[in-house]
Amino acid sequence: MIRIENLHMRYRSAQGEVDAVRGVSLQVAEGQFYTLLGPSGCGKTTTLRCVAGLEKPTSGEIGIGDHIVFSSRQAIHVPAHRRDVGMVFQSYAIWPHLNVFDNVALPLREGKKSYSGKEIEEKVRGALHLVKLGDLEKRPAPFLSGGQQQRLALARALAREPHVLLLDEPLSNLDAKLREETRLEICDLVKQLGITTLYVTHDQIEALVMSDVVAVMSMGVIVQEGPPKEIYQSPRERFVADFIGMANFIEGSVESPGEENGATGQVKTASGRLRCLLPSGSACGDSVLILVRPEDITLCHDRSTTQENVLPGRVEIVAFMGDSLDCQVMVDSQIVRMKLHPDVDLSRGQKVWLYLPPQRCRAIRR
Amino acid sequence: MFRVEAIRVPWLRAMDINPWPYLVLGLVSFLVLAPLSLLVLGSFSTARLPTDFSLAQTGLQNYLKVYLDPLTYELMGNTVIYVSGSVALGISLALTLAWLVERTDMPAKILIYAGVPMTLAVPGMLQAMAWVLLLSPRIGMINRGLMESLGLAEAPINIYSLGGMIFVEGLRLVPTAFLMLIPLLRSMDPALEEAAATSGINPSATIRKVTLRLLAPGLFAVMVYQAMTALEIFEVPGILGLPSRIFVFSTKIYAIIHSATLMPVYGQANALAMIYLLIAVVTTYFYSRMIGRAERFAIITGKGYRPRPQELGAWKIPALAVASLYLLLAVVLPFLVFLYASFLPYLQIPSAAALKSFTLKNYRLLATYGEVGSALKNTAIMVVVTATATTLLSFFISLVIVRSRFWGRKLLDQLAFAPHAIPGIVMGLAFVWVFLRLDFLPIYGTIWAMVIGFTTNFISYGTRAMNASLLQIHKELEEAAYVSGLPPWRTMRRIFLPLMMPTFAGVWIWVVLHAVRIAGMPLMLYEGSQNQVLAILIWNMWDEGYIPAAAAIGTLLMLSLLLLTLLVRSVGFRTQRADVGGR
Ligand SMILES: Nc1ncnc2c1ncn2[C@@H]1O[C@H](COP(=O)(O)OP(=O)(O)O)[C@@H](O)[C@H]1O
Numbered sequence: 001m002i003r004i005e006n007l008h009m010r011y012r013s014a015q016g017e018v019d020a021v022r023g024v025s026l027q028v029a030e031g032q033f034y035t036l037l038g039p040s041g042c043g044k045t046t047t048l049r050c051v052a053g054l055e056k057p058t059s060g061e062i063g064i065g066d067h068i069v070f071s072s073r074q075a076i077h078v079p080a081h082r083r084d085v086g087m088v089f090q091s092y093a094i095w096p097h098l099n100v101f102d103n104v105a106l107p108l109r110e111g112k113k114s115y116s117g118k119e120i121e122e123k124v125r126g127a128l129h130l131v132k133l134g135d136l137e138k139r140p141a142p143f144l145s146g147g148q149q150q151r152l153a154l155a156r157a158l159a160r161e162p163h164v165l166l167l168d169e170p171l172s173n174l175d176a177k178l179r180e181e182t183r184l185e186i187c188d189l190v191k192q193l194g195i196t197t198l199y200v201t202h203d204q205i206e207a208l209v210m211s212d213v214v215a216v217m218s219m220g221v222i223v224q225e226g227p228p229k230e231i232y233q234s235p236r237e238r239f240v241a242d243f244i245g246m247a248n249f250i251e252g253s254v255e256s257p258g259e260e261n262g263a264t265g266q267v268k269t270a271s272g273r274l275r276c277l278l279p280s281g282s283a284c285g286d287s288v289l290i291l292v293r294p295e296d297i298t299l300c301h302d303r304s305t306t307q308e309n310v311l312p313g314r315v316e317i318v319a320f321m322g323d324s325l326d327c328q329v330m331v332d333s334q335i336v337r338m339k340l341h342p343d344v345d346l347s348r349g350q351k352v353w354l355y356l357p358p359q360r361c362r363a364i365r366r
Numbered sequence: 367m368f369r370v371e372a373i374r375v376p377w378l379r380a381m382d383i384n385p386w387p388y389l390v391l392g393l394v395s396f397l398v399l400a401p402l403s404l405l406v407l408g409s410f411s412t413a414r415l416p417t418d419f420s421l422a423q424t425g426l427q428n429y430l431k432v433y434l435d436p437l438t439y440e441l442m443g444n445t446v447i448y449v450s451g452s453v454a455l456g457i458s459l460a461l462t463l464a465w466l467v468e469r470t471d472m473p474a475k476i477l478i479y480a481g482v483p484m485t486l487a488v489p490g491m492l493q494a495m496a497w498v499l500l501l502s503p504r505i506g507m508i509n510r511g512l513m514e515s516l517g518l519a520e521a522p523i524n525i526y527s528l529g530g531m532i533f534v535e536g537l538r539l540v541p542t543a544f545l546m547l548i549p550l551l552r553s554m555d556p557a558l559e560e561a562a563a564t565s566g567i568n569p570s571a572t573i574r575k576v577t578l579r580l581l582a583p584g585l586f587a588v589m590v591y592q593a594m595t596a597l598e599i600f601e602v603p604g605i606l607g608l609p610s611r612i613f614v615f616s617t618k619i620y621a622i623i624h625s626a627t628l629m630p631v632y633g634q635a636n637a638l639a640m641i642y643l644l645i646a647v648v649t650t651y652f653y654s655r656m657i658g659r660a661e662r663f664a665i666i667t668g669k670g671y672r673p674r675p676q677e678l679g680a681w682k683i684p685a686l687a688v689a690s691l692y693l694l695l696a697v698v699l700p701f702l703v704f705l706y707a708s709f710l711p712y713l714q715i716p717s718a719a720a721l722k723s724f725t726l727k728n729y730r731l732l733a734t735y736g737e738v739g740s741a742l743k744n745t746a747i748m749v750v751v752t753a754t755a756t757t758l759l760s761f762f763i764s765l766v767i768v769r770s771r772f773w774g775r776k777l778l779d780q781l782a783f784a785p786h787a788i789p790g791i792v793m794g795l796a797f798v799w800v801f802l803r804l805d806f807l808p809i810y811g812t813i814w815a816m817v818i819g820f821t822t823n824f825i826s827y828g829t830r831a832m833n834a835s836l837l838q839i840h841k842e843l844e845e846a847a848y849v850s851g852l853p854p855w856r857t858m859r860r861i862f863l864p865l866m867m868p869t870f871a872g873v874w875i876w877v878v879l880h881a882v883r884i885a886g887m888p889l890m891l892y893e894g895s896q897n898q899v900l901a902i903l904i905w906n907m908w909d910e911g912y913i914p915a916a917a918a919i920g921t922l923l924m925l926s927l928l929l930l931t932l933l934v935r936s937v938g939f940r941t942q943r944a945d946v947g948g949r
């Protein structure tokens with residue numbers, strides 16, 4: 001279990017002060033895969049490094065398992081080497097002067113707990129086997145490929161059987177195809193070991209695919225936290241919707257709020273009335289932003305089929321992407337993006353009607 | 367592209383041959399190979415003087431004499447102790463300082479960053495002399511002070527010893543090693559050490575098992591480089607070892623030629639110089655291999671934030687004390703001692719009486735003493751001509767190496783680098799042979815002999831610097847000027863020269879700073895007041911016991927070198943890291 005409470009981290013450098021983390025609180029349950037997702041510079045790495053003990057936070061409290069490892073109030077700061085963690089660095093930080101075996105063995109040989117030579121050998125073999133590096137034991141570290149270095153870093157972090165695993169963008173240095181494979185492997189591995197994992201990435205797909213819980217960070221704070229599906233489908237802020245996946249935003253104001261509990265209501269927009277899901281407690285006249293994902297919008301050929309939520313538009317750009325047809329449609333003076341089946345026949349300049357299903361239109365407060 | 371244009375010799379043109387590269391190659395071959403071959407030939411000469419040398423009088427006698435002499439083996443032993451001792455002292459000090467400023471929260475780091483390179487401004491000869499004034503058994507101020515205050519009958523410390531040589535040379539090796547270690551520490555990915563911490567390895571094991579191991583190849587290269595420096599230097603073992611007849615290679619060769627009692631035997635000096643040269647060449651070869659290996663470890667570096675500095679806590683004060691003590695010993699104390707001695711009518715330890723006897727007599731003497739004037743003039747001419755010649759020659763050599771397709775450019779590169787491995791004293795000896803044997807060059811005993819000797823020695827540095835900066839000036843920069851309509855000579859003036867200017871200035875100043883302080887090679891080529899330069903003048907005054915007068919010149923020299931170094935640094939000519947080593 002990892003518990004972070006009201007964490008603040010301020011860097012003082014020659015260029016001035018940077019508030020890298022500004023009040024992060026989170027809790028990673030035992031065995032959970034928790035991901036910090038956010039754009040570069042939002043403070044993810046800093047948060048992770050505070051948990052590892054590589055940075056000393058300005059204030060707040062951090063607990064790992066049953067131990068408090070940092071608390072500004074109680075003046076506790078456990079140094080990194082006495083925390084029960086394993087960490088994979090973005091650069092992998094494989095020790096270049098050691099071979100594969102010794103890279104994994106060094107933490108066991110030099111760590112607090114002492115193991116017999118045989119135990120060490122067993123543990124190292126086990127860890128290397130887990131990451132499928134069993135047959136490269138003797139290879140010097142500089143002769144490993146990027147993917148192998150990544151696995152080795154993981155084996156090294158796991159060999160000590162730490163209570164929690166910290167991963168800082170472990171896939172960002174791999175090429176696209178390898179990244180996809182490794183994503184699933186890491187996921188399987190940590191699930192199989194049941195280890196509590198704090199994962200950092202700026203890649204939304206990674207976060208959605210791998211995590212039990214995703215926390216979206218921006219400028220040093222967590223903006224929204226929840227299971228991947230919830231984060232994707234019901235973002236509570238424009239930033240979250242924008243950062244994860246593609247989204248269309250339509251401005252409007254509430255005309256008639258629906259009944260309580262996820263019911264739909266009417267919103268007046270520049271292009272007409274739209275029925276959509278409103279945030280609870282909306283009142284008449286609230287200004288809102290309606291969010292529709294491109295893949296949720298469909299075409300209808302004449303507007304008589306459904307009266308509601310149909311907007312007229314003109315096709316501006318059609319791009320064939322192989323597995324989909326991405327198009328941009330001008331609705332009044334706004335571009336709406338949609339993602340269609342590749343077989344759909346559309347051409348530039350064509351007049352179309354768009355159907356925005358009410359259950360897929362989500363209004364958020366502005 | 368700017369190329370040395372062909373001379374218009376019709377028949378060469380017709381054969382499509384550009385004579386410039388041949389000219390450069392010929393000149394460099396002569397400068398490097400003539401002295402070396404005469405050195406080798408001379409080692410077999412049974413005639414005592416180079417002028418008597420003939421092929422009829424050759425044999426192995428010199429080698430037998432040198433290698434059967436047990437003193438030669440004592441000499442080797444001394445050299446090994448002296449070199450390894452001073453390297454060990456110098457490197458551990460430099461590593462400590464570099465680690466303190468790069469990786470800890472030591473206060474007043476700027477003191478070290480700025481102060482350590484300044485110690486380069488103190489010439490080895492003056493550094494050694496200052497320590498004689500402090501620690502000689504007879505006149506050393508510290509010794510005398512200790513004897514008086516503790517009531518000792520004998521001086522507790524003797525600087526005229528291997529230990530003394532190691533101490534002074536060790537101090538002198540620090541700045542260059544420091545400047546080489548800083549980038550080494552900086553280029554190391556801090557994540558490599560952090561990975562150890564997050565793997566549960568405690569800090570001291572991290573230093574032993576990760577940091578030092580990672581530094582090892584680079585550290586070893588620095589050690590080899592410094593061993594070469596210590597092996598080559600003449601002044602420190604000369605001042606500290608000659609009086610007590612403790613010889614190392616460089617001083618022994620000098621002593622064979624300049625023995626006061628025996629007639630010089632040049633052949634023997636050559637025979638001894640051959641192994642000395644061999645060791646130096648092997649070390650240099652080793653060093654270049656090392657550099658190649660060190661690069662293998664230069665791997666993935668992280669995002670460029672410095673790791674969190676190690677908190678020194680209570681160790682802050684001792685750390686600051688070590689750092690200040692080094693600066694005190696390396697610059698402050700030597701300078702103060704010289705300053706003090708330069709005001710004395712005769713040498714005495716500091717006391718109220720001594721302070722009362724302060725006089726400007728020594729400085730006045732310098733102004734009136736004829737030899738000072740001629741030495742200054744000689745030095746000025748020698749230094750300026752050497753610096754200019756080195757800069758120009760290096761430039762032309764590098765132009766051929768980097769910018770031409772001349773078949774011999776690899777050879778030229780190696781020839782130009784070769785003098786790097788040749789100790790100054792050996793080079794001096796070799797040039798004695800050249801100037802005495804090749805009588806179409808009637809310059810023996812003039813400053814021009816020194817100019818040629820120094821230039822040959824310094825083109826190894828000059829061509830390295832020029833090669834590097836020529837390689838950085840991409841042809842496209844000039845081509846961009848051509849396609850913008852600039853004619854070649856304008857391109858050269860507007861693009862090429864401005865880009866090369868910092869390198870020209872850098873090499874020129876480097877040569878000045880070095881040529882003015884080195885005494886070894888000039889001493890070999892010195893014949894009398896007509897080619898006496900400042901370094902020799904100080905050496906001679908010291909030798910003859912005019913210590914306060916020597917101190918006065920030394921003070922002025924140190925002061926001007928300090929100012930020049932300060933100026934160079936503040937203007938921003940960052941001399942390349944590996945090449946700042948003084949003598
Ligand atoms: N050691 C440091 N010194 C100064 N500023 C830092 C340091 N490390 C990170 N920062 C700054 O803190 C902010 C957050 O950085 P980081 O946590 O690395 O972001 P992320 O990992 O989300 O990309 C950035 O603005 C970064 O520039």
Ligand SMILES: [Mg+2]
Pocket residue numbers: 041044045046169
């Ligand atoms: Mg990061």
